[in-house]
Amino acid sequence: MLNKKNNHYDIAIIGGGHAGLTTLCLLVQAGFKVALIDTEDPKTFKSKGRTRTTAISYGSAKVIEKTGIWNDLLKKACPIKNIQIMDGSGSPVLLKFESASLNKDAFGWIIDNNIIKCALYDKAKKYKNAAFYSMRRVIDFKNHDSHIDITLDQNEKISANLIIGADGRHSFTRKHLGLKTRNWSYNQTAIVCFVNHEKSHNNVAIEHFFKEGPFAILPMPDDEKGKHWSSIVWSEDEHVKKSILTYDEYNFILALKTRFPEFYGDILGCSARLSYPLTFSHAQDYIAPKCALIADAAHGIHPIAGQGLNIGLRDIDVLTTLLIEAKNKGKNWQSHEILEQYQSLRRPDNMIMAGATDKLNSLFGSDFGTIKMGRKIGLNLVSKVKPAKEFFMRRAMGDK
Numbered sequence: 188m189l190n191k192k193n194n195h196y197d198i199a200i201i202g203g204g205h206a207g208l209t210t211l212c213l214l215v216q217a218g219f220k221v222a223l224i225d226t227e228d229p230k231t232f233k234s235k236g237r238t239r240t241t242a243i244s245y246g247s248a249k250v251i252e253k254t255g256i257w258n259d260l261l262k263k264a265c266p267i268k269n270i271q272i273m274d275g276s277g278s279p280v281l282l283k284f285e286s287a288s289l290n291k292d293a294f295g296w297i298i299d300n301n302i303i304k305c306a307l308y309d310k311a312k313k314y315k316n317a318a319f320y321s322m323r324r325v326i327d328f329k330n331h332d333s334h335i336d337i338t339l340d341q342n343e344k345i346s347a348n349l350i351i352g353a354d355g356r357h358s359f360t361r362k363h364l365g366l367k368t369r370n371w372s373y374n375q376t377a378i379v380c381f382v383n384h385e386k387s388h389n390n391v392a393i394e395h396f397f398k399e400g401p402f403a404i405l406p407m408p409d410d411e412k413g414k415h416w417s418s419i420v421w422s423e424d425e426h427v428k429k430s431i432l433t434y435d436e437y438n439f440i441l442a443l444k445t446r447f448p449e450f451y452g453d454i455l456g457c458s459a460r461l462s463y464p465l466t467f468s469h470a471q472d473y474i475a476p477k478c479a480l481i482a483d484a485a486h487g488i489h490p491i492a493g494q495g496l497n498i499g500l501r502d503i504d505v506l507t508t509l510l511i512e513a514k515n516k517g518k519n520w521q522s523h524e525i526l527e528q529y530q531s532l533r534r535p536d537n538m539i540m541a542g543a544t545d546k547l548n549s550l551f552g553s554d555f556g557t558i559k560m561g562r563k564i565g566l567n568l569v570s571k572v573k574p575a576k577e578f579f580m581r582r583a584m585g586d587k
Contacts, residue, residue, distance in 0.1 A: 196222040199347035202354030206482035208307035212254040213507040215314040244295040266293035268390040349521040358484035373465040385452025474526040
């Protein structure tokens, strides 16, 4: 790790989550001197057990592979080999995707969030040109002709040639830069937990659409005792009279049984439930002089297709590639021209994905007869038209 006495850096990353750590690993490998500033104590997340899971698409795995941790992650990941889509109570499988039809081992992998973060952190700590400011908060930064001065709490000051904001949906970086966003609430709450079921999930991921919101079942690795587990994301109308969060475990499991397909067998237990509100946000600009936003700091979308972190990783791949290529060619890598290239390459793609997830949630959230019939006809058509089906499968994989 770097000696912090020389407190000027090529790049300062604000935010030490998955996005910030991945970005740091890719940049320090290329010889950049990088500071990472994060409010969390590493001991906190290093001591956590299982938390939430993330679906890492085939395309995103290629980005993570560049950090050098992917092979280790694979040992703790569960591949998604089949995706089944259903619509409404009592619905049969209307659309089925199989990775083998694309000659791929998997569409993606389900991995515990904390496992990914710990692996990235352990990798990042090994680099001599990385500096960590943990349990620290940025309270101000000022742009100068040649650099940016950054003030941390406890009156500590550092400087950098470029700031990357990776500090999430409530990004301080974005707000401090005055970058405007479009925001709205879906008036839904996502309830997540791990579910122990009698029979194997057979590497199947389920996306089941209900009027009150989507219900996803995602395959997880068996535990050390051979027990079968899946994680769920249950979207609930936030105005419901009695939330499933208030159910005791017995009644919650009864409710789960009505939503799990029969091939899972009996529901034997579940972990503690976590919840978070579902909202939309998209920055009108991702960049400012000597500053760039990535991942959730730039865009937060509905989890209906499990693409949140995946499109963030595409941001990271594009931005770091542009910076590294410019540096290797002796160009001014922190120039506004480079940042504009990043924005022009990423914002349109993110807008498409954000719009698609928003419209999917609206479309599948309607129980109006004509719309419901149209959905089923549309899904059946996609199932039968090979080029259309292959297009959607490749989008799910993040493999354009």
